[in-house]
Amino acid sequence: MNGAAPGEETDENLASGHSGRILLAVTLGTLCGQLGYLVLPPLLPEIVATLSISETQAGIGLSVLALLTAAFRYPGGRIADDLSRNTAIVLGVLALIVGYSFLATSTRYTTFLLGVSFVGIGLGVYVPAGFAQLSDVFDRKRGRAFGLNDAAVSLAGVFASGFAAVAVAIATWRYAFAPILIGLVSVVVLYDYWSKGTYVLERPSLEVRPTLRRIAGTPGLRSMILLAGLFMFVWNGTISFLPIVLETVQGLSRAESTVAYAGVFAVGVLATPFSGYCGDRAGAFPVVVAAIMSTIAGLATLLLAASTAGVVIGVVLLAAGLTGFWPPMSSALVAAFPDENTGGDYGIVGTVYMAFGSLGPTYVGVVSGRSGYTVAYGGFLFVLGACAIVASWLALRR
Numbered sequence: 001m002n003g004a005a006p007g008e009e010t011d012e013n014l015a016s017g018h019s020g021r022i023l024l025a026v027t028l029g030t031l032c033g034q035l036g037y038l039v040l041p042p043l044l045p046e047i048v049a050t051l052s053i054s055e056t057q058a059g060i061g062l063s064v065l066a067l068l069t070a071a072f073r074y075p076g077g078r079i080a081d082d083l084s085r086n087t088a089i090v091l092g093v094l095a096l097i098v099g100y101s102f103l104a105t106s107t108r109y110t111t112f113l114l115g116v117s118f119v120g121i122g123l124g125v126y127v128p129a130g131f132a133q134l135s136d137v138f139d140r141k142r143g144r145a146f147g148l149n150d151a152a153v154s155l156a157g158v159f160a161s162g163f164a165a166v167a168v169a170i171a172t173w174r175y176a177f178a179p180i181l182i183g184l185v186s187v188v189v190l191y192d193y194w195s196k197g198t199y200v201l202e203r204p205s206l207e208v209r210p211t212l213r214r215i216a217g218t219p220g221l222r223s224m225i226l227l228a229g230l231f232m233f234v235w236n237g238t239i240s241f242l243p244i245v246l247e248t249v250q251g252l253s254r255a256e257s258t259v260a261y262a263g264v265f266a267v268g269v270l271a272t273p274f275s276g277y278c279g280d281r282a283g284a285f286p287v288v289v290a291a292i293m294s295t296i297a298g299l300a301t302l303l304l305a306a307s308t309a310g311v312v313i314g315v316v317l318l319a320a321g322l323t324g325f326w327p328p329m330s331s332a333l334v335a336a337f338p339d340e341n342t343g344g345d346y347g348i349v350g351t352v353y354m355a356f357g358s359l360g361p362t363y364v365g366v367v368s369g370r371s372g373y374t375v376a377y378g379g380f381l382f383v384l385g386a387c388a389i390v391a392s393w394l395a396l397r398r
Contacts, residue, residue, distance in 0.1 A: 018194075019137045023145055025191040026130045029093055031152040031159075032183035033123055036100050037065070038153075038265070039160035039176050040116075042243050042258050046173040051109050059365025061109075062240050063358050065116040070354030072124025074208070077347020080129035082204035086197035089133065090188055092126025095119075097184050104177040128347035135334050142334065143284070147276020147327040154272055154323050157265025161258045211348050218336050220394060225353050227288075227390045228333070231325055232357025234295070234380045234387075238322065239264070240361040245373045249303065250311050260315050267316055268323030279328030284335075285395035287328040292391055295321030296384045303374055 040047070040062065048058050080088035099118030106112045130149065138145040160176075167176035215221055242264065246257035279287045298318025305311045337345035367376035 021194040022133060022137050023148065025187065025194050026089075026133055027149045027152040028183070029089065029126060029187045029191065030130060030149050031156050032180055032187055033093070033096050033119075033126055034153045035156040035159055035163070035183070036096070036103070036119060036177055036180045037123065038157045038239070039163050039180075040065075041240050042161050042164040042261055043168070043173040043176060044241075044244065045254075046168055047112070050173065051106070051112060053109050056365045056369060057109065059240070059361045061113055061116050062236075062361040064113060065120045066236050066358030066361065067355060068117055068120025069123045069127075070351050070358055072121050073128050073346075073350035073354060074211075074344065074348040075204070076125030077128035077132065077344040077350075078204045079125065080132045080347075081344045083200035083202065084198050085129055085133045085136070086192070086195055087199050087201065088125055088129035089191060090199070092122050092124075092129060093184055093188050093191075095122030095125060097181060098122075100177045100181050100184070104174050104181065106174065124351075128344075128350055131330065131334060131346055141280070143276040143280035143327055143331040144273065145276075146330050146334075147273040147279075150272035150276070150323065150327050150330075151269050154265040154268025157268065158262050160265070161262035165255075165258055208348065211344055214338075215345060215349065220397060221333075221336050221349075223390055223394055224329075224333055224336070225349055227387055227394070228329060228349075229353035229356035230383050230387045230390070231292070231329075232353050233360045233363075234383050235322055235325075235360070236357050237360030237364045238299070238318070238377070238380060241364045241368070241373065241376075245377060246311070249373050249377075250305065252311070260311070263312075263315050264319040264322070267319035271320045271324040272327050275324035276327035276331065279331055283395070284328035284332035285391055288325060288332075289388065289391045289395055291321045291325040291328075292384060292388045293321070294318075294324065296381060296388070297321075299377065299380060299384070303377055 044058055047053075048055065053061075076088055076092060079091065095118050099115050099120075099122055102111055102115030102118060106115055131146070134145045134149060135142060163176040163179070164173070167173055215225075243257040243261045246252045246260050247254065252260065275287050275291060294317050298314050298316070298321055300314075301310060302314030302318055305314050333349060334346055363379075364373070364376045367379065
C-alpha cells in the first residue's frame with residue numbers, strides 16, 4: 001500500500017533518493033491544490049463584485065469548500081488504505097483539476113459553487129492520502145516531513161497573492177487558476193513516474209463503526225480532535241476574510257492588504273518546518289501550546305494596533321501561530337493510529353475536526369454583517385483560549 005518502490009528501502013532522506021522524490025511529489029501536489037484554495041480570499045472582493053453576490057453568499061461558498069474537504073477526508077483515507085496510495089492521490093488531483101476548471105470559467109454563482117465543491121472533494125481525498133504516503137516513507141523524521149509539506153501550503157499562500165494581483169491587473173480573477181491547472185497536470189505525471197506504485201479500482205470499505213470504536217478507545221484522541229476542530233474553526237475564519245479585515249479595520253489599501261496576506265504565508269514557509277523539527281525533538285504538545293499563544297498575541301495585536309508597525313507585528317505573530325500549529329499536531333494525531341489504518345483513521349479524524357472548522361467563514365460572514373469584523377475576529381480570542389487549555393492539559397498528560 002505504501003509508496004516505496006518494490007525492493008527499495010526508504011532511507012528517510014528529505015532531499016534525495018526515493019523518499020526525497022516522494023516528498024517532492026506530495027508537497028508539489030499540496031502546493032498546487034492549496035494554491036487555488038488560498039487564492040480565493042484575495043480574489044474575494046472581485047468575485048463578490050463580478051458575480052453580484054453578498055458577503056454572506058461568499059462565506060457560504062467558502063464554507064461549502066471547507067465542509068466538502070472535511071466530508072471526503074474519510075473516503076480519501078479509506079481509498080488510500082484499502083486500494084492504494086497511488087489511487088487516492090491521483091483521484092484527488094483529478095477532482096482538483098475539474099474544480100479549478102469550473103472556477104476558471106465561472107460566470108454565475110452556481111458555477112462558482114460547483115467549482116468549490118469539486119475542489120473540496122479533491123482536497124478531502126488528497127490530504128489524508130498524502131499524509132499516509134509520507135507516513136509510510138518517514139518515521140523518525142515524520143514531523144519534519146509534515147513540516148515541509150505544510151510549508152508548501154504557506155508557499156501557496158505567498159504565490160496566491162501574486163496570482164490574484166496579476167490576474168486582476170491583466171484580465172479577470174478567473175485567470176489566476178490557469179497556471180494552477182498546468183501544475184496539477186504535472187503532479188499527476190511526476191507522481192505516477194516516481195512512485196512506481198499500483199492502481200486498484202474497486203470499492204473500498206467505508207465501514208465507519210470499527211474506526212470510530214478504535215478512535216474512541218485511544219487515550220487522549222478525543223481531546224486532540226476537539227483541539228484540532230477549535231483551531232481549524234479559527235484558521236478557516238481568520239484566513240478567509242483576512243484581506244478584507246485589514247482593509248476595513250486597519251484601513252490598509254488593497255495592495256497593502258494583499259502584501260500582508262502574503263506575509264502570513266511567507267512567515268509560514270519558515271515556521272512550519274521549524275515547528276515540525278521542534279515537535280520531533282521536544283514533543284508535539286509543548287510546541288502546539290506555543291503556537292496557540294502566538295496566535296492569541298498576534299490576533300489581539302492586529303485588532304488593537306494603532307500603527308503600521310503594530311499591524312506588522314500582529315501579522316507576524318498571527319502567522320507563526322496559525323501555520324506552526326499544524327505540523328506537530330498532525331504528527332501527534334498520526335502517531336496515535338496503527339500503521340495499517342493510518343489513512344482511514346487520519347481521514348475520519350480530519351472529517352470531524354474540519355467539519356466543525358468549516359463553520360468559521362460562515363461565522364465571520366454572519367457576525368461581520370451584523371456587528372463588524374472587529375467583533376467577529378474578537379470572538380476567536382475566546383476560542384483560542386479554550387484551545388490553550390486543552391493543549392496544556394495534553395502537554396501535561398504526556
